[in-house]
Structures are given as C-alpha cells and as structure tokens.
Amino acid sequence: MKYIPQSQNKIGKTMIQVFITGGTFDKEYNFITGELYFRDTHLKEMFGLGRCTIDIDIKTLMMVDSLEMDDEDRNIIVHNCRKSKSDQILITHGTDRMVETAKILAAANIEGKTIVLTGAMIPYAFGSSSDGFFNLGSAMAFVQTLPPGVYIVMNGRYFDWDNVKKNRRTGNFEEMQFLD
Amino acid sequence: MKYIPQSQNKIGKTMIQVFITGGTFDKEYNFITGELYFRDTHLKEMFGLGRCTIDIDIKTLMMVDSLEMDDEDRNIIVHNCRKSKSDQILITHGTDRMVETAKILAAANIEGKTIVLTGAMIPYAFGSSSDGFFNLGSAMAFVQTLPPGVYIVMNGRYFDWDNVKKNRRTGNFEEMQFLD
Amino acid sequence: MKYIPQSQNKIGKTMIQVFITGGTFDKEYNFITGELYFRDTHLKEMFGLGRCTIDIDIKTLMMVDSLEMDDEDRNIIVHNCRKSKSDQILITHGTDRMVETAKILAAANIEGKTIVLTGAMIPYAFGSSSDGFFNLGSAMAFVQTLPPGVYIVMNGRYFDWDNVKKNRRTGNFEEMQFLD
Amino acid sequence: MKYIPQSQNKIGKTMIQVFITGGTFDKEYNFITGELYFRDTHLKEMFGLGRCTIDIDIKTLMMVDSLEMDDEDRNIIVHNCRKSKSDQILITHGTDRMVETAKILAAANIEGKTIVLTGAMIPYAFGSSSDGFFNLGSAMAFVQTLPPGVYIVMNGRYFDWDNVKKNRRTGNFEEMQFLD
Numbered sequence: 001m002k003y004i005p006q007s008q009n010k011i012g013k014t015m016i017q018v019f020i021t022g023g024t025f026d027k028e029y030n031f032i033t034g035e036l037y038f039r040d041t042h043l044k045e046m047f048g049l050g051r052c053t054i055d056i057d058i059k060t061l062m063m064v065d066s067l068e069m070d071d072e073d074r075n076i077i078v079h080n081c082r083k084s085k086s087d088q089i090l091i092t093h094g095t096d097r098m099v100e101t102a103k104i105l106a107a108a109n110i111e112g113k114t115i116v117l118t119g120a121m122i123p124y125a126f127g128s129s130s131d132g133f134f135n136l137g138s139a140m141a142f143v144q145t146l147p148p149g150v151y152i153v154m155n156g157r158y159f160d161w162d163n164v165k166k167n168r169r170t171g172n173f174e175e176m177q178f179l180d
Numbered sequence: 181m182k183y184i185p186q187s188q189n190k191i192g193k194t195m196i197q198v199f200i201t202g203g204t205f206d207k208e209y210n211f212i213t214g215e216l217y218f219r220d221t222h223l224k225e226m227f228g229l230g231r232c233t234i235d236i237d238i239k240t241l242m243m244v245d246s247l248e249m250d251d252e253d254r255n256i257i258v259h260n261c262r263k264s265k266s267d268q269i270l271i272t273h274g275t276d277r278m279v280e281t282a283k284i285l286a287a288a289n290i291e292g293k294t295i296v297l298t299g300a301m302i303p304y305a306f307g308s309s310s311d312g313f314f315n316l317g318s319a320m321a322f323v324q325t326l327p328p329g330v331y332i333v334m335n336g337r338y339f340d341w342d343n344v345k346k347n348r349r350t351g352n353f354e355e356m357q358f359l360d
Numbered sequence: 361m362k363y364i365p366q367s368q369n370k371i372g373k374t375m376i377q378v379f380i381t382g383g384t385f386d387k388e389y390n391f392i393t394g395e396l397y398f399r400d401t402h403l404k405e406m407f408g409l410g411r412c413t414i415d416i417d418i419k420t421l422m423m424v425d426s427l428e429m430d431d432e433d434r435n436i437i438v439h440n441c442r443k444s445k446s447d448q449i450l451i452t453h454g455t456d457r458m459v460e461t462a463k464i465l466a467a468a469n470i471e472g473k474t475i476v477l478t479g480a481m482i483p484y485a486f487g488s489s490s491d492g493f494f495n496l497g498s499a500m501a502f503v504q505t506l507p508p509g510v511y512i513v514m515n516g517r518y519f520d521w522d523n524v525k526k527n528r529r530t531g532n533f534e535e536m537q538f539l540d
Numbered sequence: 541m542k543y544i545p546q547s548q549n550k551i552g553k554t555m556i557q558v559f560i561t562g563g564t565f566d567k568e569y570n571f572i573t574g575e576l577y578f579r580d581t582h583l584k585e586m587f588g589l590g591r592c593t594i595d596i597d598i599k600t601l602m603m604v605d606s607l608e609m610d611d612e613d614r615n616i617i618v619h620n621c622r623k624s625k626s627d628q629i630l631i632t633h634g635t636d637r638m639v640e641t642a643k644i645l646a647a648a649n650i651e652g653k654t655i656v657l658t659g660a661m662i663p664y665a666f667g668s669s670s671d672g673f674f675n676l677g678s679a680m681a682f683v684q685t686l687p688p689g690v691y692i693v694m695n696g697r698y699f700d701w702d703n704v705k706k707n708r709r710t711g712n713f714e715e716m717q718f719l720d
Contacts (some may be wrong), residue, residue, distance in 0.1 A: 024574070029669075031661040032711050034564070034576065050314035051301060052336035053352050121231060121571040127308060127488070127667020129569075134230035137317025140336045145325035156232035156320045171572050172233050204394070209489075211481040212531050214384070216394065301391040307487020308667070309389075351392050410674035411661060412696035413712050481591060487668060494590035497677025500696045505685035516592035516680045532593050 015055035016143060017086035018043060021077060022063040023094030025120040025132050038063035042124045043092065046136055054140070057086065066094025066101070066119075074101055078108045087113045088143045092136075095119045095166055095173075098152055102161035106150040116143040118153040121171050195235035196323060197266035198223060201257060202243040203274030205300040205312050218243035222304045223272065226316055234320070237266065246274025246281070246299075254281055258288045267293045268323045272316075275299045275346055275353075278332055282341035286330040296323040298333040301351050375415035376503060377446035378403060381437060382423040383454030385480040385492050398423035402484045403452065406496055414500070417446065426454025426461070426479075434461055438468045447473045448503045452496075455479045455526055455533075458512055462521035466510040476503040478513040481531050555595035556683060557626035558583060561617060562603040563634030565660040565672050578603035582664045583632065586676055594680070597626065606634025606641070606659075614641055618648045627653045628683045632676075635659040635706055635713075638692055642701035646690040656683040658693040661711050 020026065020041045027036040043058055061076055062069075081089050093101055098117050105115055118139035120132035139153040150161040154173040163175050200206065200221045207216040223238055241256055242249075261269050273281055278297050285295055298319035300312035319333040330341040334353040343355050380386065380401045387396040403418055421436055422429075441449050453461055458477050465475055478499035480492035499513040510521040514533040523535050560566065560581045567576040583598055601616055602609075621629050633641055638657050645655055658679035660672035679693040690701040694713040703715050 024571075029662055029666055031564075032709070036574065046314070047336070049309065049311060050336055051311045051334075051352060052314075053354075054336050122569055125669065126569055126665070127669070129229065129665065129667070131229060131231045133313045134226070134232075134317035137314035137319075137336070138321040139317075141318040141321030141333070141338070142325065144337070145322065153321070154231075156227070156230055156234050156317070157324070158321070169572070172231060174233075204391075209482055209486060211384075212529070214396065302389055305486070305489065306389055307489070309485065309487070349392070406674070407696070409669065409671060410696055411671045411694075411712060412674075413714075414696050489589065491589060491591045493673045494586070494592075494677035497674035497679075497696070498681040499677075501678040501681030501693070501698070502685065504697070505682065513681070514591075516587070516590055516594050516677070517684070518681070532591060534593075 015057050015086055016140070017084045017089045018056055018058045019077065019080055019084075019089065019091045020058065020060040020063070021066070021069070021073070021091060021093050023066055023092055023098075023119045024123055025092050025094075025118075026063065026125075027123040028125050029123075036123065041092075042132075043136075046124065046133060050133070050137060050140075052140065054144075064094070066097035069094070069097055069101070074104050077101060078105060078110075081105060081113065081115055082108065082110050084113075087148070089113055089115045090139050090143045091115065091117045093117045093119050095121065095154070095171075098154075099161075099164055099166060102150050102152055102164075106161045112148050114143055114146050114148050115150045116146070116153050116158070117151070195237050195266055196320070197264045197269045198236055198238045199257065199260055199269065199271045200238065200240040200243070201246075201249070201253070201271060201273050203246055203272055203299045204303055205272045205274075205298075206243065206305075207303040208305050209303075216303065221272075222312075223316075226304065226313060230313070230317060230320075232320065234324075244274070246277035249274070249277055249281070254284050257281060258285060258290075261285060261293065261295055262288065262290050264293075267328070269293055269295045270319050270323045271295065271297045273297045273299050275301065275334070275351075278334075279341075279344055279346060282330050282332055282344075286341045292328050294323055294326050294328050295330045296326070296333050296338070297331070375417050375446055376500070377444045377449045378416055378418045379437065379440055379449065379451045380418065380420040380423070381426075381429070381433070381451060381453050383426055383452055383458075383479045384483055385452045385454075385478075386423065386485075387483040388485050389483075396483065401452075402492075403496075406484065406493060410493070410497060410500075412500065414504075424454070426457035429454070429457055429461070434464050437461060438465060438470075441465060441473065441475055442468065442470050444473075447508070449473055449475045450499050450503045451475065451477045453477045453479050455481065455514070455531075458514075459521075459524055459526060462510050462512055462524075466521045472508050474503055474506050474508050475510045476506070476513050476518070477511070555597050555626055556680070557624045557629045558596055558598045559617065559620055559629065559631045560598065560600040560603070561606075561609070561613070561631060561633050563606055563632055563638075563659045564663055565632050565634075565658075566603065566665075567663040568665050569663075576663065581632075582672075583676075586664065586673060590673070590677060590680075592680065594684075604634070606637035609634070609637055609641070614644050617641060618645060618650075621645060621653065621655055622648065622650050624653075627688070629653055629655045630679050630683045631655065631657045633657045633659050635661065635694070635711070638694075639701070639704055639706060642690050642692055642704075646701045652688050654683055654686050654688050655690045656686070656693050656698070657691070 118135045122130040124130045124132040142158045152159045298315045302310040304310045304312035322338045332339045478495045482490040484490045484492040502518045512519045658675045662670040664670045664672035682698045692699045
C-alpha cells in the first residue's frame, strides 16, 4: 500500500504548518557591533522566491539561538505542534540543539503527524553562500512524503530523530550507527 | 507497510543519479549580446553550497533550451535513465517542455525507478532571485521518498506525470483537474 | 591651484543630480517570456546599500534600452541637465549608445557642470555578477571630483566624451587613440 | 590649471597600488564557530566583476581586524606606501581604526602621493547587502582624481584625514566640523 501524502489527498486537503524558532537560518549581521542577531524571519520571502504554491501557515514561536533554548521554549514548540490542525509540520531551528528538540518532540508522542526540523549552517541573509534555501526546499518535500514521525532534514537528507547527531567538526549531520 | 526509500536502505545502498539537460536552470547572461546562453552547469557548485552529503553521480546529457529539444534528445534521456544503475534519478530540464519529456519517460516503462524532473523559472546564475536552489532541494528529497514512477517537482510540490500542466500565464505548474 | 569639488565646498553646497534613463543597469528578467524588460529602477536601493550619505536627487527621465533611444529622448536628457540646479550630474544609461549621448550633451555646451554617464554590462538584478554597483560607486566619486565637462565612467575609469569608444567584442570602453 | 590625474597622464603612466590590510571588507563567516574570520582577500575577484581595466598591483600586507592593529602593523603600511612606485595608493582597512591609520600616514609626510583608505560595514562575502563593492568603486575613482594627500573614502564621499570621524552609532563617517 502506497503512503498517500496528505497534501496531495484531495479530500480534506490541509496546509503545511511552518513554525519558526530562530537559529542561524534567520540570523542577520549587525554592522555596528559586528555580531549576529535576529530581526524578522526570511521564511515568507523564501517561499515567495521558491514560487511555492502549497498552502502554508507560518507562525513565529520564538527567535532564539538553539544554544539558548530552554525547557520553556521546547514546551512551546511541543504545545504548538500538538494543537496545530495540520499533520505536516516544518520547524526551522538552530542546528546545535536540533537533535535535542527532535527527541523531546518524539517523547511527546504526537500521533499522526510528520514533523520535520531543518536549519542552516550559514544565514540566509548572507546571500548565495547559504544552505538555507536548499534545506527549506528539501524539508518542504520530506514533510509531504515521510510517514508520521519526527525527522531532521539537513545536507539533502532526512534522519530519524533517534539515529542522528551533528558532527561538530564538519557541521554535517550523520547517522549515529551504520549497522545494516 | 511503509515505503522504504532506497537511499536510506543500508543493504545495497545506491547513489542518486543526476542528469543535466539544460533549461533556464543553467542559463547564463551573455553581456555582449544581451542574450541567455549555456556554458557550464552549476549543479556541482549547488550541491556543494547545499552541503549535500548524499552520494551523487552527475552527468550532463545535453545543454539545451527545452523548446529546442527534439526526439533524439529525448531518446538520449530515456536511454540514460534505463541504463543507469541508480533507482533514483533527478533530471534538470527546461520548464516549457518538461511535461512532454515526463510523458515520454513514463511511456518508456522503466521499471522500479523513481524519476523526478525539475527546473527553474529564473537562472541560478541570476543570484538570490532564482528558484533553482529551492527546487533542487525539493527534487532531491522527493526522489528519495516517492515510489517508482515519473514526477515533476516545481513550486515546492510534486506532480504525477499524467496530471500536470504548466500555466503559461503564471509560470507555475498545476494539476490538470481538481476532481476528488 | 587645486580644483575644489563642489560637494565639498561648504558655501552654497548642492546635491548631486541623478538622472535615470534605463539601460542594462536597470533591466529585469521576465520569467514568463525569458526576455529582459524594465520595471522600476534599483538606484534608490543601491544608494541605500552603499550607505551613501551625500544629498542626492534621483529623477527617472525614461526607462529604455539605449539602442532604442531617439532624438526626442536625447533632447529630454539635454533639457534636464541644463535646467538642473546641480552642477554635478550622474546619468545611468545603456552602454551601446552611451558615447552618442555624451557627444550630444557636449555639443549642447552646458556650462559649469560635470556630467558623468555610467551603466552596466550585467543587470544589477542579476546579483553579485553585475558590475553596476561598482560603476555607481565610481561614477559618484568622479562626478564630485572632475572639472566641468562630459565624461563616461566604466571599468573603474573615466573617459573624456571625445576620446572613447565601446569595444563591441570585449564590452569594455577604451580610449580611441593612445597618442601622447 | 586643471589637475591631471596620473593614471590618465600618458607620459610615464603608472598603475594603481592596492594594499590589503583586512577589515570587515574581507571577513568570512565560519559556519562551525559562528564567528567571523579572515581567509583570502576578495579584491582580485571584485576588480574582475567590476570589469576594471586599470593596471593594478594588489599586495596583501596583513589580514587583521583594525581593532587589533598595532604600531608594527601601521609601520608596515607606512613603509609600503613610501616605497611603492605608484603615486596612487588604495588601502582596504577596518573602519574602526581607519582614521587613526590615516593620521599616521599623514604624519609620515609621504610626498606626491594620493593615498585613499576604504573599507566596508558589511563583509563582501555576505552578498548583495555589502557596501564593499560600491566603496571600492568610489575609492578607485577618488584615488585617480584627488590631489596628493591622505583621504578616507566611505558613504560615497571622500574625507580629508584631519576632518573625519566615524559615528559609532550609525556606522557612517562624518566631517568633524561643519564650519564654512
């Protein structure tokens, strides 16, 4: 039996829920202090440039560096995923603690929803060197096709929440074990 | 039963085959004549910027505007899809005749392979206004997750080869009928 | 005796007049037809990104490809240069007929004004590959420092109106003769 | 008497000397640490994109943040300006201590040379948001037209070394006094 992605299911078609939490993805360069900071999200502009015609509901939950995310922030994410009417949820998130948030979302046991976390190693505002636009395209596709569960989407791939770690040296995500 | 995408299947894991045929995706601006033309593909650079860690084999089949694609060109595409050792094939293609090539690929009845065609409305070389990088991310994800068949990936979505047309007014791809 | 650029002359300090006429500088890519066209000028945005703090008055005279510029267009340019209250005038212009317009401006014998024509080989809208932002920076500097007269500013240089031609093969501007 | 810029003087024509010292201009984003750092200079690429046809000699003296520049670094800059065969010298420099270096260069009393310092508020590597390309165009033009002396070129303007300060709040350079 083929898994029928919900957004292609014409009866009761729903939109994709996008939750913004911050992360490198949405950072800007402050030319006075030389530091990175958050202003507004770029997600809406990015979906426009991607000429995306899917029905999307974007909601900014917070704008934080994932290193500074605390339990309350994660509760807000879990709460919003649970109460969203969509079964396809895309979350932008800092890469440093993306795996931790994925675990907490999995532990929350939210049934029947495909939840995809993605991010960027280089801010979208830094132009064509950023991986953000590519990752957003991947995440949009995976959230429409993967079965319910919690996933991380980076480096053109998806990873199950319980079998992924960020390689701190390369910045890439990897499976934890390569057992067959 | 869950469909197991091949690239995540550890036993007999294979790479993704990328075929380049040209299209707006890879066009450049000729500053002498003011016209668009083809030089080299940008795909390799794009996978690098996307920090893509999937095993990919890129092969340029041709560099043409799809409006100028003829039967011989399409035969080359079909032949290469058939003989590729990969079961996941991503083809970059001009958007004007993408649907026609998809139909020919479907008619060729290539068994057991997921074939995804993607392109861009604005050349990648034109910087951040291009939809190419987003589409490439989407296409990479869909080719790993969709069941065998022929698909078009544009506008953050996938379309079955037999239910899609390009809207010449908006430049977007649409399903031909919205019957439930 | 040192020539005192007007914009640095504190008594009776005036602004720089910027006239927009179109040219490759301000062209956009039409993703439906695949052709280049004019929409709005990018000049205001560019002065903002250049963090330019000089008092500037921007006026769009026309938005045309210089190959399609006729006598009436040139009369409009001459008329506006003559009546502008500023003695420092920067004109954005297509490169193909820039030399012709410079000659007509010189023949108009507008006294006491430094008039600089500049343009781009690649549209500003095509991102970081464009020479437009660099040329605008050069033109802004030359218009403040050169003595009254008519000049073309391209390739990091200025050229006297009566000793310059565009090399159709390379796209670069050159002096017509290199006699000492 | 009109001041004849040297690069336009056909007898004994010399090239422009470009000295690189670092600064925000040439900073990169380290996607592992999230910090800015120096790798290679972008100047050569920038002159290429600017389609600059002037004879230029580029030399990297150092790659430092101007806040970390010490007396020895400034001695190296003075020494190289003095011994350069060119009478037109462009120096890329961090903006925070640009005025201090300009003062030291002026005190060194290097005769017959036009020395222009320029920089950027946003790294060139951050794409089209950077002011670097515009500033480079301006600096190239001013160094060819200003009489011998030491100048700062930012915000589309030039400033005499002894009448300029950086406004720490806005990031813009300003004259210290607006006396007539």
